Amino acid sequence: MAIIEQLPAEIIKELLVVDVFFDAKKITAVLDETKNKWKSAVFFQDKISAFRYCRGRKYNSVFLDSDVGFRNNIDLIALKLHSPQTILAVYEEGLGTYRNDLYRGLKKKILPALGIGVYFGGNWLTQKLYLYSPDEYKKKIGKETCELVRIETPIPELIKNNEALIDRLFEIYALKSQIISRRDVSNESCDIYLSGWNIDSKVVDSFPAIDSFRILKPHPHIKKIPERIWSQFEIVVSPSVPAEMLITVASFLFAEVRVLHHGSSVMRYVNIENVKFRCVA
Incomplete structure (x- = not known):
């Protein structure tokens, strides 16, 4: 675009x-x-x-x-x-x-x-x-x-200029509402796992059990997610949703956002003060 x-x-x-x-x-x-x-x-x-x-x-x-x-x-x-x-x-x-x-x-x-x-x-x-x-x-x-x-x-400007179209494509407003409705008042931080081509069960099991809102963002090429994985996250986002969109939304809703990834290029395009990236590859 x-x-x-x-x-x-x-x-x-x-x-x-x-x-x-x-x-x-x-x-x-x-x-x-x-x-x-x-x-x-x-x-x-x-x-x-x-x-x-x-x-x-x-x-x-x-x-x-x-x-x-x-x-x-x-x-x-x-x-x-x-x-x-x-x-x-x-x-x-x-x-x-x-x-x-x-x-x-x-x-x-x-x-x-x-x-x-x-x-x-x-x-x-x-x-x-x-x-x-x-x-x-x-x-x-x-x-x-x-x-x-x-x-x-730049990516942030591109998102801003095409906000309406992006929402139609990926239902970003609905995602934001979903996070708000499921978020507990004690959740001040959010942990997002950006999977690789496969969802790493070791990374999933390492996620904090309490005091953090957990979100799984599967790789766009993943078309089926094991049921066991769903239960370990508050929200499993559609693989088609761009990670940049998800992280930007989370940054507005939580004091701190931690992103676990396998060498994702997303950190090249997202520079937000309360978002921290950690490579688990």
């Missing part, structure tokens, strides 16, 4: 959503209904179908969440063969965007020689990389193989 806001308004934009996260189809429907700054939103069962659609549409530009790896390389080659004029751009996807250790050993040496990306923005067909910290990228990656474009709108 931040990238859409800095593109020229006259450009026709279409959102392509792949079913790789919780409630993806429902979120796509809301995005398509709003048609705020885009023409439409289209849902796909898998990434292959989305790329096939792109080949037929022959867009001027396609923005991707990743260009890393062999599978992406095949899809990008096919797209460019069908639509040579399409500019391929990658956008920031958390901490991984700034990592130069996604591949190791022989693969890290051989794949780039074949044009295959071993870091974000490293594929031979990628022309632009949109990110918040171009200088950090240059320092950590050590090279530039495409044009780096700074994302101009």
Whole structure:
């Protein structure tokens, strides 16, 4: 959404959503209904179908969440063969965007020689990389193989500018009301667990038993949560709710918010005085 806001308004934009996260189809429907700054939103069962659609549409530009790896390389080659004029751009996807250790050993040496990306923005067909910290990228990656474009709108400002849409997508006001209704007056602090791709039972069992309001925020890719886990938290938030939204809401309701995570990139984008992060990875 931040990238859409800095593109020229006259450009026709279409959102392509792949079913790789919780409630993806429902979120796509809301995005398509709003048609705020885009023409439409289209849902796909898998990434292959989305790329096939792109080949037929022959867009001027396609923005991707990743260009890393062999599978992406095949899809990008096919797209460019069908639509040579399409500019391929990658956008920031958390901490991984700034990592130069996604591949190791022989693969890290051989794949780039074949044009295959071993870091974000490293594929031979990628022309632009949109990110918040171009200088950090240059320092950590050590090279530039495409044009780096700074994302101009900070996350807090983006949330503020799109408050109504965000509430429609993730029911943030309802979440706030739910927390208030279940909160005991003695709960001055809140512990939030941002799970990884799997919910770590050891982390769950380590949570304070009293005097803290406990919230589980499952990873967006988790679609089923064991019943035993539910009983250990006051609230289990929908995996589709962005962690940034949840943490911001909690920061207004509690004197102290402690966030346990497995190396989540959320702490890059949330800087609130009463919120403390602790990595349990």
